[in-house]
Amino acid sequence: MTDTVLDALDRALVAATQSGLPLTPAPYADVAAKIGTTEADVIARLTRLLDAGIVRRIGAVPNHYRLGLSHNGMTVWDVDDGEIDRLGALVGALDFVTHCYRRPRALPDWPYNLFAMVHGKSRDEVEAKRAEIAALLDTAVRASDILYSTRILKKTGLRIAG
Amino acid sequence: MRPPQDPVTLDETDRRIVNALQGGFPLVPRPYAAAAEALGLGEDELIARIGALTASGVLSRFGPMFDAEKFGGAVSLAAMAVPAARFDAVAADLAAMPAIAHNYERNHALNMWFVIATETRAGIGAAQREIEKKTGLKVLLFPKVREYFVGMRVEA
Numbered sequence: 001m002t003d004t005v006l007d008a009l010d011r012a013l014v015a016a017t018q019s020g021l022p023l024t025p026a027p028y029a030d031v032a033a034k035i036g037t038t039e040a041d042v043i044a045r046l047t048r049l050l051d052a053g054i055v056r057r058i059g060a061v062p063n064h065y066r067l068g069l070s071h072n073g074m075t076v077w078d079v080d081d082g083e084i085d086r087l088g089a090l091v092g093a094l095d096f097v098t099h100c101y102r103r104p105r106a107l108p109d110w111p112y113n114l115f116a117m118v119h120g121k122s123r124d125e126v127e128a129k130r131a132e133i134a135a136l137l138d139t140a141v142r143a144s145d146i147l148y149s150t151r152i153l154k155k156t157g158l159r160i161a162g
Numbered sequence: 163m164r165p166p167q168d169p170v171t172l173d174e175t176d177r178r179i180v181n182a183l184q185g186g187f188p189l190v191p192r193p194y195a196a197a198a199e200a201l202g203l204g205e206d207e208l209i210a211r212i213g214a215l216t217a218s219g220v221l222s223r224f225g226p227m228f229d230a231e232k233f234g235g236a237v238s239l240a241a242m243a244v245p246a247a248r249f250d251a252v253a254a255d256l257a258a259m260p261a262i263a264h265n266y267e268r269n270h271a272l273n274m275w276f277v278i279a280t281e282t283r284a285g286i287g288a289a290q291r292e293i294e295k296k297t298g299l300k301v302l303l304f305p306k307v308r309e310y311f312v313g314m315r316v317e318a
Contacts, residue, residue: 020216020223020224023213025192027193052232054228058185058189058227060184061221061222062180062184066220068169103306109272110241153256153257153267154276
């Protein structure tokens with residue numbers, strides 16, 4: 001992990017914007033006034049944080065459930081460790097996969113090392129997407145499963161200390 | 163408090179806004195005006211619609227999305243097999259812990275899946291031990307080894 005050095009003003013910028021940008025014509029100027037810098041500085045800092053990947057993106061963060069995407073399936077796959085980077089990149093490139101990670105197995109309970117999250121308006125839609133991943137991985141799959149979320153027990157989102 | 167989760171029907175303009183603005187919001191002095199122009203809308207209308215979409219819970223928020231791990235913090239997916247009779251009590255235990263960001267019930271022997279987020283890497287193991295001590299159940303950790311894609315883009 002690379003730790004980019006963030007100064008106090010960067011952290012103030014995070015604290016001031018992580019709940020959202022002001023809904024005003026000049027939001028960066030308003031944030032600047034709040035944290036004691038200039039509009040140009042806020043824009044330059046956000047540009048730098050985006051380039052460094054510290055800001056993943058700027059824009060609308062949708063709530064899947066409100067959009068009717070109430071079925072979420074965590075598809076999990078056991079593939080060869082030597083092949084996983086190539087296969088993970090292929091699965092991650094599918095336009096309907098929202099997250100794709102390699103994670104450790106937890107044997108004997110859990111043989112799966114590739115995780116890909118898919119969402120759909122119905123269970124059939126999620127199953128169709130799972131079938132597409134299975135077709136793509138083909139004979140590389142040694143075992144697979146899908147875990148549907150049946151209840152949200154807590155969802156607060158991540159907070160970063162400013 | 164969790165916002166309402168029932169699906170809503172969006173009009174065509176709202177749908178275009180949600181689909182077009184899930185990234186790439188302009189870094190210019192009048193970003194709403196620039197984004198509105200690309201969508202064929204007025205600046206005031208775009209601001210009002212984003213406000214309404216946020217108020218109704220269609221958007222969780224509108225702004226930068228940060229990668230918490232790049233701030234020196236740590237995040238790990240984790241799972242437990244919780245006996246049905248104790249499920250709600252264990253969920254309540256986890257809900258009370260600030261280190262637990264998300265928690266879902268899933269249809270598997272490992273039936274509780276949650277995200278632990280702490281300010282330091284050592285915090286993940288500490289949270290794991292705290293949950294194990296409190297519940298007497300084994301907590302499996304699934305930290306990401308490699309990220310192939312994180313899009314979070316969805317079609318409205």
